[in-house]
Each structure stands twice: as structure tokens, then as C-alpha cells.
Amino acid sequence: MMSARPTMKDVAALAGVGLKTVSRVVNGEGSVSPDTTERVNAAIAKLGFRRNEGARLLRQGRTASIGLVLEDVADPFSSALTRAVEDIARQHDSLVFAGSSAEDGVRERELTLAFCARRVDGLIIVPAGATHRYLVPEITAGTPAVFVDRPPVDIDADTVLVDNEGGARMAVDHLIAHGHRRIGFLGDAPTIFTATARLAGYRASLEAAGLPYDESLTSLAPPTAEAIRHAVERVLGGPDPATALFCGNNRVTVEVLRVLAGRPNQPALVGFDDFELADVLRPGITVVAQDPAEMGRTAAEMLFARLSGDRQGRAKTVRLPTRLIPRGSGEMPIATGIGT
Amino acid sequence: MMSARPTMKDVAALAGVGLKTVSRVVNGEGSVSPDTTERVNAAIAKLGFRRNEGARLLRQGRTASIGLVLEDVADPFSSALTRAVEDIARQHDSLVFAGSSAEDGVRERELTLAFCARRVDGLIIVPAGATHRYLVPEITAGTPAVFVDRPPVDIDADTVLVDNEGGARMAVDHLIAHGHRRIGFLGDAPTIFTATARLAGYRASLEAAGLPYDESLTSLAPPTAEAIRHAVERVLGGPDPATALFCGNNRVTVEVLRVLAGRPNQPALVGFDDFELADVLRPGITVVAQDPAEMGRTAAEMLFARLSGDRQGRAKTVRLPTRLIPRGSGEMPIATGIGT
DNA sequence: TACCCTTCAGACAACGTTGTCATCGCCGGT
DNA sequence: ACCGGCGATGACAACGTTGTCTGAAGGGTA
Known part of the structure; x- marks a missing residue:
């Protein structure tokens, strides 16, 4: 029963016209008589013909699709970004291949490279690798790439970043303004661009306030549950403990909250990157928010701008602002240590 | 500077061999002398040639890609499902087109239909529409579809569901077991399959316990923030108010928590579908969890099974279990109404 | 020497479309 | 009655690959 898919040839045969005439009707090219048009349309309907876009685009040398490389499709940052990219792509009649690195x-x-082999028209990449030299031939061959959240390494390409350093600085300034002097930083591996930038912001804020940078109050390890638990205990448990924490990203913040839930004497806390329910927790979690959707939109718009002609211009970098959202956890005064 | 992409023809010319020989080398077909092979490989490296998969797959009549239609790529349910589908697809050397309905x-x-026009090898759909008859020609033409979370309408196709009714029943049974007799249900529009099934489970549980079904304790409207606020006030504010709430889905649960955050006298609460931070809230939120990743895996595996031959068999429906995760909110006794 | 078989290689058509060009008939203008 | 032009149509090549077939060269066997 599984009939093969009808092609234009089949339609042409049934309608008793030439192949090209079918093509013309399908594309609404005009210069086909109403009579013929109707016969062709009848044949199309009868056979349930649908044009094979793959073949069409092969002929035209495009694919009307873009490749989106994320860290993990499943995390909220990536998925918000994906949705925004999808919406812009739709405006340009383009589909989106999404994948996780x-x-x-x-x-x-x-x-x-799998995307490139499919000849996607362009790429949007949240980079994870230590080099992107492998992209040089692809970009040279005419597949533009836009990097998001982190800059590319070893090559020059359009990039959308947020002001990580400024955001981190804003977070720590905020804690300092609320009286804190011992502020912990729970970050991520220094190989990650954003982790390093946020650390820099943290240090800049401390320095501007004349506070010392104390390594014993920081953690720069990958945020496994285990590592976070230890770090929190170390930072809050020492002889001169932190009274406030700055969490370098979403995953860290959530893990920290999990650890803190089992403790008395909550420190003040500001997280980098917003998350659902941050406002429902008691106290609400103060965050420096970035806007993943805006990042996705911006990147997609840059990409489509490249695709419609602007292929020569120098690589641009856009740096989006962050926003401090006070909700309570970042405005708590220094806990008067009961029993310490 | 933007050189066009080299093709096999270019490689063949440079290596001084025939086109087909290049094809053979690229595909490792053997029966090419080591000498020739080397020359071809040198030419490939020199030109930075990469095979055009689109053209290859056109010839082969496949696309090595599948289409994934979600409600919204950005929501956690969809994105967890996407990731699982992606992982299975990767095992089958297939890429994933993702899009939001x-x-x-x-x-x-x-x-x-855009996916079908691209001739994706198969579809995975979280359906939203009121009919899927439009898919008949596609499925007949050999593009299998698997439906997830909700069954297709008007057609017969493979489907992956969770035991919505059983899960809802488990949730309400749980509240009843903790002494509640007035239990509110905050659901969603009855046009949504899962909403109706969960309502049925709610009613079945009440009935089994000999409790009346009271419409004034339910809300079956789309869960906008506004609607939820009113519903909560109505259900908890009447003369004989609910002492416990069962939330029909994730979005409802989160909105309800937002509303409840501003109230004294928290009711007991069980939500359908788990969410990040459910364990960090105080009290922890008891949920009936489904496993979106498992749903995605199952659907993708069914799809690839169809793609590797099993195209005739009758449509199968898999119903995955749900799991009650007690965290506190569902185990609270009836609040002794202070000031009521 | 004649034969066959194997190994290597290329010519050609095909996948399903679209771009280019040629053809045919018909109209109006002179 | 002739010609230019236009509307309608189809033949053909092309996009970049792979499947099929055919052929040439080499080596072994009788």
C-alpha cells in the first residue's frame, strides 16, 4: 500500500503536460494558461504531490536551514535561545537543525561539520571547544557562523556576548552596598570564558571597594553537586567565613540553594543568570539576569544579515547588557552569627 | 576571496582521475589502487572538499534527518524530550529539525508539512491541533510519525503517552490519605488531552473515596497568571474551601506557588510533572513526575524501528508510568484555620 | 597462444527540481 | 500577405552525488 511519493514527472504525465509546466504552476510563475493550470492543479491534488524541497534547494544551492549548536538543548538557557532563533528563522522561511555539544x-x-556537510546556510554556535580553526574552510566557502555567549577561539567571527564582567561587578557591588565585606565566589572552570569574565568582575568590584581578594572564599571547579557542597562548606565554614555568596551561573546557584536549604544562617546571595521560580523562593533570589532570548534573536538577525548580502564586512561583536533583579536574597544584611 | 565550494568534479580534475573514482575513495569502497587513493586524498585535502550530504541523500532517497514538532522548544518538558530524541537520533546518524507549534x-x-517537504525520514510530534488528517498522505507516502504526550486525532499512529489518569489518581489518593476531603483541581482547557485525562483521574479518586465532585473547587481554564490567581482565590476562599490543591500541570503549579507565596495558611499541594527546584522550595513540592526524557527516547526508538523495516505493523501505543515524589507539600495535614 | 578472471577505472544515467533556450501558434500592424 | 512580438509550452542541461555498466590492463591456467 505504501505508494512511492509522486514527483513532478508523475504530475506532468497525469495532466498530460510537460515537466516544466508543472514546475511553473507549482511556483506560480504565471505564463501558464488558466486551463492548463487547472489541469495541473487537479493532478497535484489527486496524487497528493508535494514538492521535494531538498531537490529544489540543491538546484538553487541553498538549504533554507541553519545549524544551531548548543551546549545542551535541554538546559533553560539553551532552550530559550533556541526558541528565539527558531522564531527569527521562521521569518526567513528557514528551518533549524539543533544539536548539543x-x-x-x-x-x-x-x-x-555534520551541519556543514548538509550545507546549512549558516551556523549559530555556543562554543565549547578550545579551537575553531576547523571552521575556517567552511566560513571561507561561504557558510557564515555567529558565536553566542562565548567568543570563538583562533578565528574571527560575529559574536554575541553579554557583559559578564560588568554583570558580575554589579552583583558584587550590590552585596558590598548591603554591608558585606566577606563575599564568596562560586564559579566554574577557568577554561570557560564566561567563568573567567565573571571572576574578573568579582575581583574588580572587590578592588574598587578596597577589599582583599581571598582565594579561600572562591571555588573555580566544575559545579558538580559534590564540589559545590564542599565549596559551600569551606567558604561558609572557615574562621572568617563569607557572609554573602555570588554564584557564577545558574547550575551553581541551584546547587548552592540545595545545599543551603539544609543550613541555618543563610548568607546573602546573588546569582548570575535568572531562573524560573527565583521569585517564589523565600527569600526571593536576587540575580543578575541575562536575556537568552535576546541573545538568540540578536545572533539570528546577524546571521540572516550576513546571508542577505553583507558577507564581506568585518566580524562584529555585540555585547548585551545584564540587569540586576533584587528579590531579597541579595539584600539581606550580615547574619548576626548565632552560636558562632 | 569567498571561493565556491569544491565538488567531486573539482577533486577529480585536480587528481587527474574520474569522478566516480573520487566517489569511491570518499566512500571507502575499495577497489581503488593505493596510489590513486593517495592522489585523490591529497586533492581532497588541498581543496578542503567535503561531500555534500544533501546531494548524496537525494540520490539515496533519504535525508538522515527527522522532524520534531513541539509545543514550545523553550519549555522544560519539550527541551528534555528534545535532548533525548537528539541522542537517539545521533545513534542512527540522523539530525534533528526542531520546531515549536x-x-x-x-x-x-x-x-x-515543511518538514515533510524536506523529506525528513520521520516525524515525532507533540500534537496541538484538532486533527491530523493532513498527515495521511505523508504517512502513506512512507514518512512514519510518532506522537508523544497526546494521541493523534482522526488517524492511527504510534503514540507514547503517560498514564495521566493513573498519575492524577495517585496524586489525589495521596492527599486523601493525608486527611484531606476538600481537594481543589486546577487544570487546563478540556481541549487538551492530558488535562481531560487528569481531570478524570481526579474524579475517579474522589469517587473511590466516596467524596463528592464539587465544580466550585475546580478550574478548567487555560492557565494564565490572571486566571490562576482568580481560581486560587475562589477555591481557597469559599465558605467551605479546599484544604489541598492538585495542579494539573507544570505551568499551573508554578503560577499557583507564585500566588500562594503571598498568603498565610498554605494548603497542601501536589503537582503533575516535576520541575527543577521543587525540592528546594520550603516545603518541598510533592509531585507526580513523568519522565520527558524517557518519553523522547521511547518515541525516537519507535520511530527508528519503523524506519528500519517495521513499516507494516499496526500502530502501537506505549503508556509510561508516573511516579509520586513526596517532598512535603503533599503531606501537610489540614491547616487549622486560624482566624477563619 | 588462447582464454578467462580479477582489478581498477571511467562513462553514463539517475535522484527531483529549476534555469535557459527554442518552438509554436496567433495577434496586430503595415 | 508579411513580419515582429508575445503568450504558452516543452526539451534539455544542470545542481552534486551514487548505482550500473562497460572496458582496459594484467595475470594465471590449459
Whole structure:
């Protein structure tokens, strides 16, 4: 019963016209008599013909699709970004291939090159790898790439970043303004661009306030549950403990909250990157919010701008602002240590 | 500077061999002398040639890609499902087109047909529309579809569901077991399959316990923030108010928590579908969890099974279990109404 | 020497479309 | 009655690859 898919040839045969005439009707090119048009349309309807876009686009040398390489499709940052990219792509009649690099440079590369092999019209990449030289031939061959959240390494390409350093600085300034002098920083591996930038913001804020940078109050390890637990205990448990924490990203913040839930004497806390329910927790969690959707939109718009002609101009970098959202946890005064 | 992409023809010319020989080398078909192979490989490297998969797959009549139609790529349910689908697809050397229907039947249809026009090998759909008859020609033509979370309408196709009714029943049974007799149900529009099934479970549980079904304790409207606020006030504010709430889905649960945050006398609460931070809230939120990743895996595996031959068998429906996760909110006794 | 078989290689058509060009008939203008 | 032009149509090549077939060269066997 599984009939093969009808092609234009089949339609042409049934309608008793030439192949090209069918093509003309399908594309509404005009210069086909109403009579013929109707016969062709009848044949199309009868056979349930649908044009094969793949073949069409092969002929035209495009694919009307773009490749989106994320760290993990499933995390909220990535998925908000994906949705925004999708919406812009739709406006340009383009479909989106989405894939996860799992924060693994090799996988990022494989995925990206798989997209290129499909001849996607362009790429949007949240990079994980340590180099992007492998993209040079692709970009040279005419597949533009836009990097998001982190800059590319070893090559020059359009990039959308947020003001990580400024955001971190704003977060720590905020804690300092509320009287804190011992502020912990729970970050991520320094190989991650954003982690380093946020650390820099943290240090800049401390320095501007004349406060010392104390390594014993920081953690720069990948945020596994285990590592976070230890870090929190270390930072809050020492002889001169932190009274406030700045969490370098979403995952860290959530893990920290999990750890803190089992403790008395909550420190003040500001997280980098907003998350659902931050306002429902008691106290509400103060965050420096970035806007993943805006990042996605911006990147997609830059990409489509490249695709419609602007292929020569120098690589641009856009740096989006962050926004401090006070909700309570960042405005708590220094806890008067009961029993310490 | 933007050189066009080299093709096999270019490689062949440079290596001084025939086109087909290049094809053979690229595909590792053997029966090419080591000498020739080397020359071809040198030419490939020199030109930075990469095979055009689109053209290859056109020839082979496949696309090694599948289409995934979601309600909204950005929501946690969809994105967890996407990730699982992606992982299975990768095992089959397939890429994933992802798109959002925005809970709009027309958009779902457009998106799905756009995928079909690209000749995706198969479809995975979280349906939103009121009919899927439009898919009949596609399925007949050999593009299998698997439906997830909700069954298709008007057609017969593979489907992955969760035991919505059983899950809802488990939730309400749980509240009843903790002494509640007045239990509110905050659901969603009855046009949504899962909403209706969960309502049925709610009613079945009440009935089994000999409790009356009281419409004034339920809300079956789309869960906008406004609607939820009113519903909560109505259900908890009447003369004989609910002492416990069962929330029909994730979005409802979160909105309800937002509303409840501003009230004294928290009711007991169980939500359908788990969410990040449910364990960090105080009290922890008891939920009936479904497993979106498992749903995605299952659907993708069914799809690839169809794609590797099993195209005739009758449509199968898999119903995955749900799991009650007690965290506190569902185990609270009836609040002794202070000041009521 | 004649034969066959194997190994390597290329010519050609095909996948399903679109761009280019040629053809045909018909109209109006002279 | 002739010609230019236009509307309608189809033949053909092309996009970049792969499947099929055919052929040439080389080596072994009788």
C-alpha cells in the first residue's frame, strides 16, 4: 500500500503536460494558461504531490536551514535561545537543525561539520571547544557562523556576548552596598570564558571597594553537586567565613540553594543568570539576569544579515547588557552569627 | 576571496582521475589502487572538499534527518524530550529539525508539512491541533510519525503517552490519605488531552473515596497568571474551601506557588510533572513526575524501528508510568484555620 | 597462444527540481 | 500577405552525488 511519493514527472504525465509546466504552476510563475493550470492543479491534488524541497534547494544551492549548536538543548538557557532563533528563522522561511555539544569540543566539531556537510546556510554556535580553526574552510566557502555567549577561539567571527564582567561587578557591588565585606565566589572552570569574565568582575568590584581578594572564599571547579557542597562548606565554614555568596551561573546557584536549604544562617546571595521560580523562593533570589532570548534573536538577525548580502564586512561583536533583579536574597544584611 | 565550494568534479580534475573514482575513495569502497587513493586524498585535502550530504541523500532517497514538532522548544518538558530524541537520533546518524507549534494547530501543520517537504525520514510530534488528517498522505507516502504526550486525532499512529489518569489518581489518593476531603483541581482547557485525562483521574479518586465532585473547587481554564490567581482565590476562599490543591500541570503549579507565596495558611499541594527546584522550595513540592526524557527516547526508538523495516505493523501505543515524589507539600495535614 | 578472471577505472544515467533556450501558434500592424 | 512580438509550452542541461555498466590492463591456467 505504501505508494512511492509522486514527483513532478508523475504530475506532468497525469495532466498530460510537460515537466516544466508543472514546475511553473507549482511556483506560480504565471505564463501558464488558466486551463492548463487547472489541469495541473487537479493532478497535484489527486496524487497528493508535494514538492521535494531538498531537490529544489540543491538546484538553487541553498538549504533554507541553519545549524544551531548548543551546549545542551535541554538546559533553560539553551532552550530559550533556541526558541528565539527558531522564531527569527521562521521569518526567513528557514528551518533549524539543533544539536548539543555536551560541552565537549570534539562533539561540537562533529556536529558543526555534520551541519556543514548538509550545507546549512549558516551556523549559530555556543562554543565549547578550545579551537575553531576547523571552521575556517567552511566560513571561507561561504557558510557564515555567529558565536553566542562565548567568543570563538583562533578565528574571527560575529559574536554575541553579554557583559559578564560588568554583570558580575554589579552583583558584587550590590552585596558590598548591603554591608558585606566577606563575599564568596562560586564559579566554574577557568577554561570557560564566561567563568573567567565573571571572576574578573568579582575581583574588580572587590578592588574598587578596597577589599582583599581571598582565594579561600572562591571555588573555580566544575559545579558538580559534590564540589559545590564542599565549596559551600569551606567558604561558609572557615574562621572568617563569607557572609554573602555570588554564584557564577545558574547550575551553581541551584546547587548552592540545595545545599543551603539544609543550613541555618543563610548568607546573602546573588546569582548570575535568572531562573524560573527565583521569585517564589523565600527569600526571593536576587540575580543578575541575562536575556537568552535576546541573545538568540540578536545572533539570528546577524546571521540572516550576513546571508542577505553583507558577507564581506568585518566580524562584529555585540555585547548585551545584564540587569540586576533584587528579590531579597541579595539584600539581606550580615547574619548576626548565632552560636558562632 | 569567498571561493565556491569544491565538488567531486573539482577533486577529480585536480587528481587527474574520474569522478566516480573520487566517489569511491570518499566512500571507502575499495577497489581503488593505493596510489590513486593517495592522489585523490591529497586533492581532497588541498581543496578542503567535503561531500555534500544533501546531494548524496537525494540520490539515496533519504535525508538522515527527522522532524520534531513541539509545543514550545523553550519549555522544560519539550527541551528534555528534545535532548533525548537528539541522542537517539545521533545513534542512527540522523539530525534533528526542531520546531515549536506554540500550541497552535495551524502552525503545527505548517511546520510538520515543511518538514515533510524536506523529506525528513520521520516525524515525532507533540500534537496541538484538532486533527491530523493532513498527515495521511505523508504517512502513506512512507514518512512514519510518532506522537508523544497526546494521541493523534482522526488517524492511527504510534503514540507514547503517560498514564495521566493513573498519575492524577495517585496524586489525589495521596492527599486523601493525608486527611484531606476538600481537594481543589486546577487544570487546563478540556481541549487538551492530558488535562481531560487528569481531570478524570481526579474524579475517579474522589469517587473511590466516596467524596463528592464539587465544580466550585475546580478550574478548567487555560492557565494564565490572571486566571490562576482568580481560581486560587475562589477555591481557597469559599465558605467551605479546599484544604489541598492538585495542579494539573507544570505551568499551573508554578503560577499557583507564585500566588500562594503571598498568603498565610498554605494548603497542601501536589503537582503533575516535576520541575527543577521543587525540592528546594520550603516545603518541598510533592509531585507526580513523568519522565520527558524517557518519553523522547521511547518515541525516537519507535520511530527508528519503523524506519528500519517495521513499516507494516499496526500502530502501537506505549503508556509510561508516573511516579509520586513526596517532598512535603503533599503531606501537610489540614491547616487549622486560624482566624477563619 | 588462447582464454578467462580479477582489478581498477571511467562513462553514463539517475535522484527531483529549476534555469535557459527554442518552438509554436496567433495577434496586430503595415 | 508579411513580419515582429508575445503568450504558452516543452526539451534539455544542470545542481552534486551514487548505482550500473562497460572496458582496459594484467595475470594465471590449459
